Amino acid sequence: GTLKISGNNLVLLGQSNNTVWSTNLTRCNLRSPVIAELLPNGNFVMRYSNNKDSSGFLWQSFDSPTDTLLPDMKLGYDLKTGRNRFLTSWRSYDDPSSGNTTYKLDIRRGLPEFILLINQRVEIQRSGPWNGIEFSGIPEVQGLNYMVYNYTENNKEIAYSFHMTNQSIHSRLTVSDYTLNRFTWIPPSRGWSLFWVLPTDVCDSLYLCGSYSYCDLTTSPSCNCIRGFVPKNSQRWNLKDGSQGCVRRTRLSGSGDGFLRLNNMKLPDTKTATVDRTIDVRKCEERCLSDCNCTSFAIADVRNGGLGCVFWTGELVEIRKYAVGGQDLYVRLNAA
Incomplete structure (x- = not known):
């Protein structure tokens, strides 16, 4: 496939030069060219070349998660745009198309909870409600001095994110078939280690x-x-x-x-x-x-x-x- 900027949009073309995916943006500023940039935090963004402010991003990958949540990405609802950001497993190890497992915020409950779902309908694990410090159904997140958790619930958004306070340590949440996994990379290790998995037992x-x-x-x-x-x-x-x-x-x-x-x-x-x-x-x-x-x-x-x-x-x-x-x-x- 080929990824290119065309008509102020990011476009993914298939082998037959057919459009597989596009950002489908309608905003246009002919005075400034559009560029695509991978930021140090892993966010792939489209912006005008004369505007580096995050509020001016035309499109960003952090708004369209796949199977992985990186530090400072948000999972949950943007109530202004109606966007629901959730994780979806890969179909297989070498096929990144959507699999059968999702991890998403359910706001239809009396209190929002994150739910691990099979085929978008069968619940297999829930996070419990947020209690100001953690989700009551994920006690494994307690007591980490290199990571802080953020949960926001207001009229603009209902969302969860995490932030690394020690920049030499890396962490990610990844959903795979039937599981949600927390991976960490702590020096001097040279690779990812599984920190916890849900369901646990x-x-x-x-x-x-x-x-x-x-x-x-x-x-x-x-x-x-x-x-x-x-x-x-x-x-x-x-x-x-x-x-x-x-x-x-x-x-x-x-x-x-x-x-x-x-x-x-x-x-x-x-x-x-x-x-x-x-x-x-x-x-x-x-x-x-x-x-x-x-x-x-x-x-x-x-x-x-x-x-x-x-x-x-x-x-x-x-x-x-x-x-x-x-x-x-x-x-x-x-x-x-």
Whole structure:
């Protein structure tokens, strides 16, 4: 193939000189020629030769990710343009056309979460919501002094990126068949090393354990009913099949209810969640008890003592317990 600038557009031509891809730009400034440039950070840009400012880029590869997220690239939604930036695996090792695995931000949930998908529809792993420091479902990102994570949620964008604070260390996120991989290159190493991979273990399998149960690698079987709940199907539960989950031993009573704190948890799927980012955390319990449909809550932003609350209504699904990391989850129970 041939890559060239034609009519102020970047055009990729096939073997028969047919157009395979084009930037399809309509803006035109005849006074300044257009150039294409690969920047040191890996961003391939088109710009006017007399304008090096990033705000003046006509097109940039960082807006069209393939299978890899580099430092300072953004993953998620540009709400002004409607652009959704997500990762897509290669079809094969030597074929960069789109494969069957994608990693994208789902903003249809009560709180946005990144989802690993097969064929754009089958969910196989979710990140958990952002808690001000990390995604609750990816504790592997904790405690790295050479990398910082940025998550922005406002009326302009909902996006995630990472930045290297030590420029001698390199890192990238790459999606491949059925997995999301973090690679690092730390001197004196001479190549990329796999730092972590998602899904990590059996507890990362979505809905392995049903509603009101959680997965714990340190127990056998790995599915456990939350205290105050019993298996919905005892026969299948005894056969180590926890997919049908658990049910309350005692129904909620309203004013007499209390909360059970579960620590080091991956927070439940946020499809039935709502968030109030301004409420004092000391009011979370009171707010949940005032809503007969509220089944649990967690702190929305864990920094500086905590701010805001996430509330769940309906059943709690897709929970797991970590040895390290995760977050406190407060589950509503009948005080009796």
